[in-house]
Amino acid sequence: MDDIEAELNIAHDAEEDEQERLQLPVYIHYHTNDKGVPSAMSFLKTNRKCLQQIRDAMLLHNWKEAAVYYNNCIQTLDAMSSLGLHPTTSEIVWRIGTEILRHLPNASAEDFNAVYEQMKNNGVQNFSKICLEHSFYLLLNGQMDEAKRQLSIGQSWRHGTVSIAQGDTKKLIQAYCGFLDYLIWCKKKSSVPVTDEMSTNCDMHSYFRQASVTLKEIISQPGIWDPFVLSFIDMLEFYNDEDGALEILENYAYNENFPINPNAHLYLYQFLKRHNAPEAKLIGSLKVLQSLVPSHELMLELCFLLKHTKLMSDLEDALSISMNLLEFVSWRSNLKAWSCLLGIVRMLKRKKCKETVIKEWKSRRPLWFPLHFRSYISRKDIVENISLVKLKKEFLKAVGEKDSPYCKVVWKCMSKRKTKECTVGEKE
Incomplete structure (x- = not known):
């Protein structure tokens, strides 16, 4: 309005x-x-x-x-x-x-x-936009052929300088033309019996060729093309073209002319993992993602990979990454994150690298005590999540803070709870 x-x-x-x-x-x-x-x-x-x-x-x-x-x-x-x-x-x-x-x-x-x-x-000023939205409406109503016709109209439409000014929308229409061919390819694939001859089905392959030509052209241009990249990768993997798929994903993730896009690195990592890539490649992909989105859920997976390289530098990186993760609101009470951190700390201490742990802890101590270990937080944790309390207490012991107010409050509350439970048990 x-x-x-x-x-x-x-x-x-x-x-x-x-x-x-x-x-x-x-x-x-x-x-x-x-x-x-x-x-x-x-x-x-x-x-x-x-x-x-x-x-x-x-x-x-x-x-x-x-x-x-x-x-x-x-x-x-x-x-x-x-x-x-x-x-x-x-x-x-x-x-x-x-x-x-x-x-x-x-x-x-x-x-x-x-x-x-x-x-x-x-509305010639919006002709391309209207064609695109019209095709979306037709797709939602299952009219795939009519939707493709509308996209073709929008793609071929010319009206002097007006159509030139709508170049970005026309580029998007071209992308959706390829995406629609991909959807038709998916429909054909689901209707063909699952046999070894699926990949040689002529009807399917014709739509693959149409979609791949269009999608390859569009995703080679700088932009955010997530659904179109995923569609193209799905088809290439179906035809066992792993090298072609990897080349596209690496270009999408690392091409300097493209805008920064965390999803590009996520898709690359998922592809590498599906195809059993070496740990070094997996770690490299996740480290780039970590620099862009340090709170991403895959950071726990990165810590797991770093722990198993047996390199001290990687273990130190895992310590820093896991502590960074716990400084985000969405991770503060996550049991897996605290368990991961505690495991890394214990591993470093077993390798006689306690100084590394203490150094990292001292730099974060002023923030972590008010963030994770205030008295009211300990009482809240005891009521809501006793497993979290135990992990936090073990972490404080590991970094030499067993006499902290958090531990004292936890010990006192736990003692009162045990006494109460024993009294109730005796009465029963």
Whole structure:
């Protein structure tokens, strides 16, 4: 609603329009000048009033009334287009129309298609966007062939400099053309019996070729292409082209021209793990991910890999990574994270590297005591998660803090609980 007001500057003369809106009939007609010819200003004023009425009806959820005003608005846009006028409100009208239809109980697929086709005629500035959204609607309703036709229309559409200005949207349409071929390929794959001849099925392979050509071209350009990359990798793995899939994923993750994308490193790691890559490659991929998202759930897996390399530097990295993890709110009470940290500390002490543990602990002590070991936190932990209490207490012992207030409070509360339990047991 704010977009309508900003686009039409409704607030500028709200008092003047309020009086006119109160007397406005249900069907609005544009005004003419003294000669009976409608002027551009009268069209704009009529269109503005229509949108005001639509806004008010939508705010009150009067969808049928909004639909009536919307029809008048469409008529105004048609008349403006016939005079060579291109209203700046066409995108707002298009989005309002689809929203109204979604809330009308008797709206049909034909109604949606009619709105999209109507707005393509009135909104050349948004032609590519409308084609793309129309294809999404058709996909949601299972009309895959029609969705592909709409994408083809959007891809081949030309309208001078207007279509050139829509280059980014056309690029996205091209990507979805490849994605739609991938979906058809998936559908064909599910309908073919599971045999050794699946990979040589001609029908499937033709869609694979179409999709791969389009997707390979689109994901080679800088951008965030997550669903399209995953689709392409799925097909390449099906045809056992592991080298091609790895090349694409490494380019997507490490190409300096691409925007920073943690998912690219996640996909690379998942691929390497599926294909039993060496530990060094797995660790390298996860370390890049750790530098981008230090709180990622795979950081525990990184710590596990570092613990098993038998290199002291990797063990020290695992200590730092696990402690970093526990400084995030979402990890503070995670048993696996605390157990991982405690295991790393004990391993370092067994390797006679207690100094490394103490050095790391001293640098974090001012933060960790108020973060993890305040008195009220200990009481809360005892009530909610006794397993967490035990892990925290063992960690404090391992770093030489067994006389800390946290340990004392835990010991006192635990003693009271045991005494209470014993008393109850004796009475029974």
